[in-house]
Amino acid sequence: MGAGGKEYTLTIKDTETVTAAEPVQEHRLPMSNLDLLLPAMDVGVFFCYKKPMAKTDFTFSSMVSALKSSLAEALSTYYPFAGEVVANPVSEPELLCNNRGVDFTAAYADVELRELSLADPDDSVEGKLVPKKNAGVLCVQVTELKCGGLVVACTFDHRVSDAYSANMFLVSWSEIATSKPVSRLPTFRRSLLTPRDPLRLHASLDVLFVPVSSLPPPKPVDEGEPAVNRIYYIAAADVDRMQAATKKRTKVEAFTAYIWLVLAKAAAPEEKWCRMGVVVDGRSRLGSAAMASYFGNVLSIPYGSLDAEELRGMDLAEVAEEVHGWLRPATTEEHFRGLVDWVEVHRPEPAVARIYCGEGDSGVGCVVSSGRAFPVAEVEFGWGKAVFGSYHFPWGSNAGYVMPMPSARGNGDWVVYAHLQKKVVEALEAEQPPVFCLVTPDYYLADTN
Known part of the structure; x- marks a missing residue:
């Protein structure tokens, strides 16, 4: 254990x-x-x-x-x-x-x-x-x-x-x-989510998504660096400090930048690049009140790629600007309408987000999925509120997966589910001052009243 x-x-x-x-x-x-x-x-x-x-x-x-x-x-x-x-x-x-x-x-x-x-x-x-x-x-x-x-x-x-x-x-x-x-x-x-007539295509989507037939042979998971799953918490004050260091970028942008920097520190010498993606929910971007209740998938996954050595020479604010640069274009109605059209052109052939598949040369990657709306305080069946809750997604991809969520303590802390290569976990836990703290019974059973 x-x-x-x-x-x-x-x-x-x-x-x-x-x-x-x-x-x-x-x-x-x-x-x-x-x-x-x-x-x-x-x-x-x-x-x-x-x-x-x-x-x-x-x-x-x-x-x-x-x-x-x-x-x-x-x-x-x-x-x-x-x-x-x-x-x-x-x-x-x-x-x-x-x-x-x-x-x-x-x-x-x-x-x-x-x-x-x-x-x-x-x-x-x-x-x-x-x-x-x-x-x-x-x-x-x-x-x-x-x-x-x-x-x-x-x-x-x-x-x-x-x-x-x-x-x-x-x-x-x-x-x-x-x-x-x-x-x-x-x-x-x-x-x-009906395609437009006529369809309108954007070359930028060919960068983010790829038909399955165009993929290279799958890269085997490195048996020497297996992926592991961890659940952490980040104190509210550390979340705020992280954001403050990025000159008013959003908390998710600051968090993504932090992970990207850790990814670069963990990269092996032969891993020349680091790619970082963010899952974007398109409901609020699509201009229809009905989308707030839409059941299904309304997601896009923009990402950026930087040379690992270059990343190691950057500070958090600089990396957050990079994140903002590739994230912002994917937060528009046109992006999501264009993505619907892009899939229509390629049907019935399946397609996937490119960040999940690598870029053909040696590197490391990770996706941040914002679970900030996780309803841990609301899922109450009559015998009391949950003292802890988390997603669990050990998905087996070569790319890591990190999901920040609100803590059941309701004090602004984040709970973070992480599926990462062991070397990235070690780098994350070695950061000073420590930001990612392993969840303990003292944390999730603490009396917050």
Whole structure:
């Protein structure tokens, strides 16, 4: 186990399939052009809760029952999560909305919440607390801990939903569980992302995205430098200092610049370049009020590439300006409309973000996905707020992946999930003064009242 962690055994107590309480008529829902940019990969998310107060009547059985019944209601609205991904006549993925249902597992772990080494999710979370999805679009696992605490975890197909959509679902599920009105109903209107007529193409998109047939043979993962997963926290004051050092660039730009500099420090002599990308959500860029409730993927991944040696000679403010320079053009309506058109031109051939695939020569890369809207404080099913929550995305790419999220403590701290090569993790943790602090039980169980 990682530092402070305890080996434990997970016992599956029950598995069933939860279907929508009020299913829609079976139909096929096409993927949007932006969904088609996502390869088949799953994303996990988990929330940790302390044992309910002694004065309440909650038992594990009653909590599982409440989660199942409210999930069935939520699936009546979020019916794509109860469906399956199938192939259309030209072998593109699309959604079969057939109420196949969500695999729901109840489990027991003989470990206390304070004994979990959440900083090292490879040991404490992977294959244990976050379920592996075997079929369908979404699966759920609820795990009772030895102390009476609870972990609620989901894994979903990224081709169907981005983090924004998953967040909407999680909040709606918890609102239903606590008999609150659902604050945001999703829309599945693919017409919101219809290609233009005539199509308008931008050469810049050929730099950011690439048809799969144009890719070189996949680069094998360096067995000597395996990717590892870590969960950190960054104190609010350090986030503010990071931003202040970049002369008023955004917190995400400052954070991205910081990671980019660490990437350069970790690069081996033969790794001549460092590339850095940022996931941009296009909903607020597309000029339609309906986009605020749109369920699906509305993402682009701009990136920049710099010589590693050049990067090592730059300060944080200079790097943040570089980030701003390649990030800003991807935050416009025209960029996202153009991306929809670009995919249309290449269909039915699949395409992917180029940063995931390398650039043909030796280098290192990383993507920052802003999880700043992660609803850790809102996903409350009736027995108290989560004391900790995080995404879990050990995706296996050569490029690293880092996701900052708000801390459950609600004090401005960030929780950061990182999937990085071991040498990058070591460089990140060696930074002075330390900014990335490994999550400990003292952190996530601290009384913040």
